[in-house]
Amino acid sequence: MSKSGKFAKLPGFRDFPPEDLALRNHVFAAWRRVSRRYGFVEYDGPPLEELDLYTAKSGDEIVDQLYQFSDKGDRRVALRPEMTPSLARILAIRSRSMPKPIRWFSIPQLFRYERQQRGRLREHFQWNVDLVGEGGVASDAEVLAVALEGLRELGLGSKDVRARVSHRALLASILQATGVSSEQMPAVFGVIDRIEREPPERIAERLRSGDEAGLDEATTKKILGLFQEPGLDSVEEAFAEHESVVTCVATMRDYLRILDELGFSPFVEFDLTIVRGLAYYTGIVFEIFDRTGEFRAICGGGRYDHLLEHVGGDPLPAVGFGMGDVVLSELLKERSLSPVYAPEVDYFIVSIGEAQEGLARRVASAQRGLGRSVIYGLGNQSVKKQFSAAAAAGAASVIVLGPDEVEQGRAVVRDMKSGEERQVALEDLLDASRVQVGAGIDRSTSERVGGV
Amino acid sequence: MSKSGKFAKLPGFRDFPPEDLALRNHVFAAWRRVSRRYGFVEYDGPPLEELDLYTAKSGDEIVDQLYQFSDKGDRRVALRPEMTPSLARILAIRSRSMPKPIRWFSIPQLFRYERQQRGRLREHFQWNVDLVGEGGVASDAEVLAVALEGLRELGLGSKDVRARVSHRALLASILQATGVSSEQMPAVFGVIDRIEREPPERIAERLRSGDEAGLDEATTKKILGLFQEPGLDSVEEAFAEHESVVTCVATMRDYLRILDELGFSPFVEFDLTIVRGLAYYTGIVFEIFDRTGEFRAICGGGRYDHLLEHVGGDPLPAVGFGMGDVVLSELLKERSLSPVYAPEVDYFIVSIGEAQEGLARRVASAQRGLGRSVIYGLGNQSVKKQFSAAAAAGAASVIVLGPDEVEQGRAVVRDMKSGEERQVALEDLLDASRVQVGAGIDRSTSERVGGV
Numbered sequence: 001m002s003k004s005g006k007f008a009k010l011p012g013f014r015d016f017p018p019e020d021l022a023l024r025n026h027v028f029a030a031w032r033r034v035s036r037r038y039g040f041v042e043y044d045g046p047p048l049e050e051l052d053l054y055t056a057k058s059g060d061e062i063v064d065q066l067y068q069f070s071d072k073g074d075r076r077v078a079l080r081p082e083m084t085p086s087l088a089r090i091l092a093i094r095s096r097s098m099p100k101p102i103r104w105f106s107i108p109q110l111f112r113y114e115r116q117q118r119g120r121l122r123e124h125f126q127w128n129v130d131l132v133g134e135g136g137v138a139s140d141a142e143v144l145a146v147a148l149e150g151l152r153e154l155g156l157g158s159k160d161v162r163a164r165v166s167h168r169a170l171l172a173s174i175l176q177a178t179g180v181s182s183e184q185m186p187a188v189f190g191v192i193d194r195i196e197r198e199p200p201e202r203i204a205e206r207l208r209s210g211d212e213a214g215l216d217e218a219t220t221k222k223i224l225g226l227f228q229e230p231g232l233d234s235v236e237e238a239f240a241e242h243e244s245v246v247t248c249v250a251t252m253r254d255y256l257r258i259l260d261e262l263g264f265s266p267f268v269e270f271d272l273t274i275v276r277g278l279a280y281y282t283g284i285v286f287e288i289f290d291r292t293g294e295f296r297a298i299c300g301g302g303r304y305d306h307l308l309e310h311v312g313g314d315p316l317p318a319v320g321f322g323m324g325d326v327v328l329s330e331l332l333k334e335r336s337l338s339p340v341y342a343p344e345v346d347y348f349i350v351s352i353g354e355a356q357e358g359l360a361r362r363v364a365s366a367q368r369g370l371g372r373s374v375i376y377g378l379g380n381q382s383v384k385k386q387f388s389a390a391a392a393a394g395a396a397s398v399i400v401l402g403p404d405e406v407e408q409g410r411a412v413v414r415d416m417k418s419g420e421e422r423q424v425a426l427e428d429l430l431d432a433s434r435v436q437v438g439a440g441i442d443r444s445t446s447e448r449v450g451g452v
Numbered sequence: 453m454s455k456s457g458k459f460a461k462l463p464g465f466r467d468f469p470p471e472d473l474a475l476r477n478h479v480f481a482a483w484r485r486v487s488r489r490y491g492f493v494e495y496d497g498p499p500l501e502e503l504d505l506y507t508a509k510s511g512d513e514i515v516d517q518l519y520q521f522s523d524k525g526d527r528r529v530a531l532r533p534e535m536t537p538s539l540a541r542i543l544a545i546r547s548r549s550m551p552k553p554i555r556w557f558s559i560p561q562l563f564r565y566e567r568q569q570r571g572r573l574r575e576h577f578q579w580n581v582d583l584v585g586e587g588g589v590a591s592d593a594e595v596l597a598v599a600l601e602g603l604r605e606l607g608l609g610s611k612d613v614r615a616r617v618s619h620r621a622l623l624a625s626i627l628q629a630t631g632v633s634s635e636q637m638p639a640v641f642g643v644i645d646r647i648e649r650e651p652p653e654r655i656a657e658r659l660r661s662g663d664e665a666g667l668d669e670a671t672t673k674k675i676l677g678l679f680q681e682p683g684l685d686s687v688e689e690a691f692a693e694h695e696s697v698v699t700c701v702a703t704m705r706d707y708l709r710i711l712d713e714l715g716f717s718p719f720v721e722f723d724l725t726i727v728r729g730l731a732y733y734t735g736i737v738f739e740i741f742d743r744t745g746e747f748r749a750i751c752g753g754g755r756y757d758h759l760l761e762h763v764g765g766d767p768l769p770a771v772g773f774g775m776g777d778v779v780l781s782e783l784l785k786e787r788s789l790s791p792v793y794a795p796e797v798d799y800f801i802v803s804i805g806e807a808q809e810g811l812a813r814r815v816a817s818a819q820r821g822l823g824r825s826v827i828y829g830l831g832n833q834s835v836k837k838q839f840s841a842a843a844a845a846g847a848a849s850v851i852v853l854g855p856d857e858v859e860q861g862r863a864v865v866r867d868m869k870s871g872e873e874r875q876v877a878l879e880d881l882l883d884a885s886r887v888q889v890g891a892g893i894d895r896s897t898s899e900r901v902g903g904v
Contacts, residue, residue, distance in 0.1 A: 006508070008541075014498065015497050037820045037823065039825055043467075046461055046462060069521030142830060372489065375490075378553060378594060388551075
């Protein structure tokens with residue numbers, strides 16, 4: 001219960017009154033335009049799925065973070081916390097008969113029961129872009145290009161955001177060459193993931209600690225040294241005799257070259273500390289941040305070549321990303337890149353006297369039929385009140401129907417910005433082709449249907 | 453678990469692969485265009501709300517039909533079964549400072565745990581349109597006009613669909629005049645709701661039965677007689693001495709006249725059997741059906757003047773409707789009014805030889821920068837395979853980059869429909885203004901942002 005009314009929204013959930021929905025629709029529209037330009041088609045899945053679909057992928061620990069319950073048919077179900085499991089389920093059989101690569105995108109609302117923190121929500125919308133059935137590094141580059149183009153479409157250039165890219169197999173090869181065993185590997189990945197957020201002493205401690213990575217002093221030093229000079233050149237030089245490192249460096253170079261050809265070099269930085277939390281990534285991974293470092297990651301993604309198989313699909317290579325709407329919207333607002341919301345309609349029709357109301361409705365209907373947005377007073381209101389309603393509705397023009405003008409077959413149209421008025425013949429306002437409604441589909445309607 | 457994969461979607465839920473999402477987006481786009489033309493603005497609320505928000509409105513019986521559970525914070529919550537309670541909650545305090553009437557619409561996904569029946573789903577999307585803060589009959593007409601225009605926008609004319617309209621206060625006055633007590637009233641409303649679906653003998657039985665309406669023989673006969681000649685004229689004549697009936701008939705006539713002025717007469721029929729199941733309707737109600745009677749109702753709505761107050765808001769008159777996507781989509785498919793889905797991109801770029809791939813990506817990037825949708829081969833593929841990929845992607849044109857032409861600064865563009873080929877200068881395909889990416893926001897991007 002809130003102070004403000006009898007009921008409140010649940011903590012961590014958002015209402016979208018029109019001024020907020022306008023920003024959401026602005027972001028979604030940009031995402032859809034960019035997806036289309038890159039040849040991706042939209043799909044969706046249900047917001048509620050079998051719980052097992054998520055535990056199969058992420059293990060039982062995920063249950064604690066989910067909105068999960070038993071439905072009335074005793075099925076264990078969960079609100080979707082991410083889209084990829086649904087994508088894998090939908091593609092499981094269908095992918096066999098589809099030309100590859102499959103380029104699909106979606107904008108699902110996702111749910112997690114996060115502990116309440118400032119700015120942490122329990123739902124968000126996420127642009128999911130996945131390219132399935134193609135394992136080459138060109139696909140990795142194509143997918144990162146989509147993400148960056150999505151941001152550029154919203155007005156964020158390379159001065160605003162950067163993509164930090166790495167390669168999990170490269171990091172694994174380097175660590176192996178440094179003396180990390182495969183048992184120690186996951187824990188070391190976990191510590192490296194923290195390098196940006198914690199001081200070097202704490203990182204060293206974690207690398208040594210038996211509870212975490214459990215490395216000896218020499219290996220710990222070598223690893224910390226790695227991140228002093230983390231460029232591809234120095235990595236290649238230092239591990240020139242390790243074939244797997246050299247191969248991964250070559251892949252990384254191809255990837256960066258392709259991103260350059262696509263025009264995205266200024267956005268992209270190689271950064272060995274990017275490992276991505278999720279264990280299912282198998283190759284190149286990336287995260288996108290604003291350059292000031294003020295905000296959490298805007299986007300994360302990478303290659304996950306075994307996931308589809310894991311949730312029951314065919315073994316297909318895949319690469320994709322998720323970009324949430326929350327951090328991005330904050331950033332757009334901060335940079336004054338969010339649209340200014342103001343209600344607006346093309347016409348407000350003012351009737352002077354009840355006798356004009358029928359005519360007002362006929363004009364409204366005719367103008368709406370021409371695709372214009374039109375409002376007229378619904379109650380018996382004074383002319384003054386009708387003019388304030390017109391202003392409140394953001395009317396570009398007001399059509400005034402006064403008894404004298406109407407008798408002469410005219411109306412006055414006032415431009416609300418300039419105040420300029422002009423007389424217009426009523427017959428021009430009443431589009432004759434539209435009066436004949438109900439005669440089935442008229443030409444303008446069928447054209448609109450066909451033209452979408 | 454389904455036969456087809458390791459996991460299945462939950463019963464009553466839908467996947468939307470691209471061919472189905474195309475129809476959904478087609479319907480949503482029409483709804484949004486029409487809402488805008490009538491001056492309505494879009495909002496949204498959370499898909500999960502406190503359970504009490506729904507029981508406050510509909511009583512405890514509704515709990516059986518809900519997806520409801522306790523969240524990890526021990527809140528009793530439910531997936532939204534309808535939008536109006538969220539609307540009322542959002543408006544509760546906010547409405548005080550808003551100009552009236554408030555014209556809001558939304559397209560939420562709604563959830564009910566229905567018993568499994570053929571064609572019955574457990575989720576659907578619903579176009580919700582509400583006009584709040586204006587009690588006059590012109591608002592009732594305006595809202596029905598929006599619903600009918602939404603259908604017309606999708607190609608359904610008055611030969612395809614009809615709106616059956618009634619007035620709950622009119623029916624109540626008539627029944628009162630006929631001898632029905634206020635205690636019997638709800639049960640009689642319930643029986644009248646079944647008139648279309650059950651034979652007259654069964655209806656008479658229900659009216660008499662002590663378990664249902666419990667009317668005497670004379671009243672039962674009078675009521676059945678009412679629906680023999682159900683026009684407004686005959687109602688007015690039969691109850692000329694009952695003031696409340698006469699008042700309601702006059703309101704109904706105003707309503708029909710206004711709908712005529714708006715051009716929707718051919719769609720509208722007075723029908724006293726329309727009562728709407730939900731108890732919160734207070735005035736004029738309507739349902740829209742296809743004329744063949746093959747499908748369930750497409751849309752239902754009416755006036756609900758006490759609801760906002762009931763869930764904690766200010767007492768504000770309101771009228772609105774909900775139009776679901778399921779029946780409507782079935783009808784559109786049956787009438788061949790659903791869009792034909794085919795993947796399509798503007799260009800597929802074919803590289804003859806690996807040496808052209810970098811150029812292919814530069815051309816792709818330039819053309820995408822101009823707003824075109826472009827795909828190119830991501831693997832090393834034969835020219836033949838690239839051409840089949842272009843066909844599968846629905847490419848309108850193929851840009852062929854062959855070594856000889858490229859050396860001469862040219863490419864071949866083939867129209868995939870006509871087979872016609874023409875030579876194009878590479879510099880025309882590579883838009884120079886776009887090569888300079890990363891220099892902040894370029895002009896074309898900022899224009900796009902502003903123009904949305």
